Amino acid sequence: MRRWLRNAALDAVRTASGLAALALGVVGAFPETVSACSVCFSAKNEENQIAYLASTGFLTFLPLLLVGALLLWVRKRTQDTEQPRSPDHS
Amino acid sequence: MQLSYVSDGPDKVVDIRGRMPAARRRQVAPNGVIGTLLFVMAEVMLFAGFISAHAVAKTTALSGWPPPNQPRLPVEETAVNTAALLLSGAALAYAYRVYLRDVRRARVPFLIALLLGCFFVAFQGVEWLSLLREGLTVTSSTHGAFFYLIVGCHALHAVAALIVLALQYRQLLLDRLSPGAFAGAQVFWFFVVGMWPVLYWKVYF
Amino acid sequence: MAHPITEQQAPHGHADAHHDDHHHEQSFWSKYVFSVDHKIIGMQYMFTGMFMAIIGGFFAYAFRMQLAFPGMSVPGWGHVSPAEYNSLVTNHGTIMIFWVAMPVLIAAFGNFLIPLMLGCDDMVFPRLNRLSYQIFLLSAIVLLASFVVENGGFGGAWTAYPPLSAKAEYSLTPLGSTLWVIAVALEFVAFLMGGINFITTMMNSRAPGMKMWDIPVVVWMIVLASILFMLSVGPLIAGAIMLLFDQTIGTGFFDPARGGDPVLWQHLFWFFGHPEVYVVLLPAIGIVCEIVPIFARKKLFAYKTVLFTAFATGVLSFFVWAHHQFIAGIDPRMANVFTVTTVMISVPLAEMMFVIVATLYGGQITLSVPMLWALSFIGEFIIGGITGIFLGASGSDIYFHDTYFVLAHFHYTFFPIAIIGVYAGLTHWYPKMFGRMLNETLGKIHFWGTIIPFNMIFIPLFLLGLAGQHRRIWSYVNFPELASPEMQNLRVFATVSLVIMLLFQLVFIFNFFWSLTRGKKAGRNPYNANTLEWVAPSPPGHGNFAEMPTVYRGPYEYSRPDRDEDFWPQNVPAESSSS
Structure with a gap:
């Protein structure tokens, strides 16, 4: 693949993920409760609502953290011994 | 953490027990260490589930948290106990470092770690x-x-880990403890030790 | 928990270690029942899974008959009471996900393929592997026992929402629901052990020369699935312990009258429940990715893209689970975020489908039986994926929630995974497993006899769901707006299609056992494939390889213009056989 194509692809990925993060931020910050939604207010109190939000965030990000730590550890252990193989194909 | 498989050049790995001249398969770490690490990851998620449930349940309790007519949890006594457990972890870490240089000198710190764990x-x-x-x-x-x-769930893990440590202490006395097994047990004991302060903070306060 | 540590001292603890010392004669028991050989353990998982699939299929037959002909005495079952109906649908779901899809796709194929494809002689923890199967078998027995205890099996749906599941006075199955929870928990323990084994084996036991990007996609996928499973199952085990305590020792974790919170269970359950979908999906896609290059005689298009999209799927799969609670009253802020992430996860999956289609482009396609299954996987799964977008958007989900539209949607995802993926893998690796070829004609009859009725079952259910038909209803006779003759006709149509589909499975069972002894002998490498399992004899003996292979290249070098042969096995050195 030519270099500019590769860079363009990388740029596209970066832009897309940036836009996705922005979209998430926007929709997360300005929720609209739909009047037809009969079940949008079931939280018992403000504290309960916050607790659910916090525990959702905690449970969601913790596994990524664990895997990230494991990958870093593996990388650290392998990179000194990794050596290129004489290539027989592209 | 050290390799228990002595690296002999980049592509050749020799088993420490000398039983098997392992083929040229590069090991990231001893099998026991990786297996225990993966298991610990699953366990961390188990406790994460408990902690989240606890955090949510706090907010839905009927008459405040903790309930007014119930006994308080012993925060101060447990602080002492927490210190004992942390010391035990440090003692085991020290034992492992000494072990890599001189197997026999690791016996005392290993025993201290074991006893402090039992005390906990x-x-x-x-x-x-x-x-x-x-x-x-x-x-x-x-x-x-x-x-x-x-x-209770944490205590069960502590007991299981202590049984493993006790068995390994016996191996250590017989000079038969392999570094891979020691490193694996150490990972699990660190998990038990490291999990506790989090639980102490979340549950007792 | 001591096993990962102590197993290291096992005599089989390392590949290549025991070449000379264990090719002695083994008794039947130690060879087939208490074996530590990964191939035998894989077979054990497979046969147990197939046995459970027959039970799960029979349950589907019984409750579909009740829906089509309410009140009728079902041949082979009898009259289906409302309690039995609930128990049947609950256990159909439980069995098909936990005792069919998981054991066959991950445990059976994982056990059989991982050491063979990595070029080693066994898993790194063989005894842990055996223990994993034994616990799995125990869990299956506990589940089967729950059907025959007093008051019957658990009927609170496979999601087991409290308070229905927590209190015997609601569920009316005091023993059944407890046994159900225990069985599910045991099953998780079994797969945790299996997963640790798979991941460690992939990290430590690859053949010399096999780098990260030389590993076949299916191995990657099974390992990724194991990682996802390990990281998501913890909270559900926590929830299951709490549920078990609520059922048995009278705690009130999920009882609002005592300060508990039933929504908490949904939280813990779906944190596992949705990644679980990807846990079974990834190995199925991996199997398809193995089959398509072989029968298109082309290099897999964009190997690394497949893996990176799989990683992206894995990461995103932790961000989608709350979409199951859109109408459980979650915070609207959460609903918004989870809508976006849910729609987003279709991007990497769509990319994998495109990669498979791109692999086909310009290839020399042979429509063999495994290839037919692999191609049908794409078509059927896309229907499931696209209907999922309507359900992932919280606005439309509020109206579709718990209708047959949801049911048809997830059957269009799970059927390709658990049935099509399994048949693809089984027909593809059958020669390697048993040393003989399956009959192609019977295989094609079975293929068309499964795919056509499958669509005829679930397309009517989409329509019924759009018309408002609610799930988990024993009989629609008492719902005037759902009992119209048009809707009833669709139900009968779906049920008749199901019966036809189940009958065609007999063709497969016949083919399977007939070919065991009468099939054409398969050589070492009947498909001219590249991956290492085709280097071993068919079926591979104890220790797998006569000579441990060394790897020189990636797994998908087909139809290279600079070579005479259109394949280039991973273990063949460049100079010895190139043109």
């Missing part, structure tokens, strides 16, 4: 007995139920 579990048992006598039971409130559930 025993102290917890005594605490439980007094709490039960004061009326905090599994069914008395969700507060009590979560206390026994989370702390």
